[in-house]
Amino acid sequence: MEILLKDEKTYPDDQVIKAALGDVYSVYKEFMTRIQDESIGLAPEWRYYRDGKAWLCKIVYKKKTVIWLSLWEPFFKVVSYYTEKTIPGVYDLAIDEKIKESVRTGVRIGKFIPVIIEVSQQEQLEDIYKIIEYKKKIK
Numbered sequence: 001m002e003i004l005l006k007d008e009k010t011y012p013d014d015q016v017i018k019a020a021l022g023d024v025y026s027v028y029k030e031f032m033t034r035i036q037d038e039s040i041g042l043a044p045e046w047r048y049y050r051d052g053k054a055w056l057c058k059i060v061y062k063k064k065t066v067i068w069l070s071l072w073e074p075f076f077k078v079v080s081y082y083t084e085k086t087i088p089g090v091y092d093l094a095i096d097e098k099i100k101e102s103v104r105t106g107v108r109i110g111k112f113i114p115v116i117i118e119v120s121q122q123e124q125l126e127d128i129y130k131i132i133e134y135k136k137k138i139k
Contacts, residue, residue, distance in 0.1 A: 004071040005055035008048045012055045012071070020071050024120050028076050031125055035059065035132065042066060042132070066135045067128075075120040080131055081112040086138050090115055093134055095127040 004020045005012050018025045035042040045058045057069040067080045082090060091100055103115050117128060 002073050003052075003054045004073060006053055008050075012046050012057075017071065020073075021076065022074065024075055027119060027122050027125070030122065031076075031119070031128070034125070034129070040129075040132070044069070061136045064136075066132055072118070075118045078117050078119060078128055080115045080135050081109070082115065082138075083111060083113070087113045089134050089138070090131065093127075093130050095130055096124075099127060 005016070010016055012020075014029075017028065021028055032044060034040065036044070042059050042061050045060060046055055047058065048055050054070065058065055059067045059069060067078045070077050070079075087103065090103060099115065099117060103113060106114060106116065108114075115131060117124060117131075119125070119128070
């Protein structure tokens with residue numbers, strides 16, 4: 001597994017992303033289209049991060065970062081961060097138990113608890129939408 005989009009000079013437009021993701025591009029495109037729908041109201045912001053030496057997409061609701069997205073071979077990864085106070089709400093969601101278990105056994109990043117999903121199939125998107133809706137409601 002290797003992170004993609006490492007060239008700082010190559011902005012990740014649809015053509016670049018399609019070439020990078022191959023067969024998974026259709027899942028990515030469906031995800032990006034849906035989250036930008038008025039009913040969800042998220043906005044993707046691609047930026048090159050020198051510390052990670054790769055392009056990452058910060059997906060925001062108003063000014064709040066809801067999830068981070070990065071491209072890997074052969075999937076795209078979404079990550080959402082929670083605190084001890086807010087993580088129980090993730091466990092209460094009707095999402096795949098494997099996601100919950102990976103959160104319970106995963107590595108914390110300082111005071112934050114990441115929810116990480118490696119997306120390669122359309123069936124995974126519904127769980128991500130539920131996580132997004134929960135994250136949007138957190139104050």
